[in-house]
Amino acid sequence: MTTLIVRRLLSALPIMLIVSLITFAMIHLIPGDPAVAIAGLSATREQVENIRRDLGLDQPLMSQLWHWYANLLQGDLGRSLLLGQPVVKATMDRLPVTLALSAYALILTLAIGLTSGIVAALRQNTWIDQAAMVFAMIGISLPNFYLGLLMIILFAVELRWLPTGGYIPLMQDPIGWLATSTMPAFSLALLLAGLLARITRSTMLEVLRQDYIRTARAKGLPNRQVVMKHALANAMIPIVTVVGIIVSLLISGSVVTETLFSIPGIGQLLTQAVLNRDYPMVQGGLLITTGLLVLVNIGVDVCYALLDPRVRYDG
DSSP: OHHHHHHHHHHHHHHHHHHHHHHHHHHTTSSSOHHHHHHOTTOOHHHHHHHHHHHTTTSOHHHHHHHHHHHHHTTOOOBOTTTOSBHHHHHHHHHHHHHHHHHHHHHHHHHHHHHHHHHHHHTTTSHHHHHHHHHHHHHHHSOHHHHHHHHIIIIIIISOOSOSSOOOOTTTOHHHHHHHHHHHHHHHHHHHHHHHHHHHHHHHHHHHTSHHHHHHHHTTOOHHHIIIIIIHHHTHHHHHHHHHHHHHHHHHHHHHHHHHTTOOSHHHHHHHHHHTTOHHHHHHHHHHHHHHHHHHHHHHHHHHHHHOTTOOOOO
8 A cells, every 4th residue: 555655746846747737827928027917007217116126036947947846856846926925834724714615515415426326326316316417417517606606695695694705724613613604515516416425426327237236136135235335336447536536626616616705725825926917826725635636536446446356556
């Protein structure tokens, strides 16, 4: 297992380097000058040039890229042009917010998606199956920002059950955290739960038709044991694959959700950085986000090996 993790980490290094190169190139194609954004529209040309020189933006692109990689090897992702603090610190301060929201949304996704998929498979071609699949189709089709707006109008404006936005840290006030995180988490979870429900249903239907399931039932095992111990356990490999994709979508989808609900996470931080041409913040934030997605993929590989002893990564 240790060898698997080490190999996956080493294979992720080229991916990280390629992502950093693509990000660097795309950032410099965005129209606008960060020096002007920092100095303000009323600044003189000389003041703007001084800021460009202090930030190293007057150097050739290859020179800037060389300094970026040199600092990266030392664990230095630079300083945010607008926040005036190291990119690592700014990102790590926001990371717990995004992870807490993503974890909440993941729990909701698993609870809704797995339950709907299993029940639909066990009640195939009934109204329950059809209702679950209609729900899944609606969830897959609705954009999360549109669903978020509908939830704000209904639960915050009309019913006044929940706040329209903002964020209260979990450790500061758990009840307040639930109040400010429930709508964003549901707006993410309902979309992805539809995907998980469809995959779970199709996988369970395939497994339930296998000979060993008929044998288990012929032995008189309780239906609950047959479903949970035999059917679901053997359907977990494709489900885990989809869950890994869902976790990645939760992290990347935080950009829209955190902006919509005014949640101070990595998504909102990157949005502000892009709008203000904060090159170091965008580069460093995307690199850290990519690292999180790589860790998710490694976790999926580890789950494969734990769930199915036949899975090996020695080759």
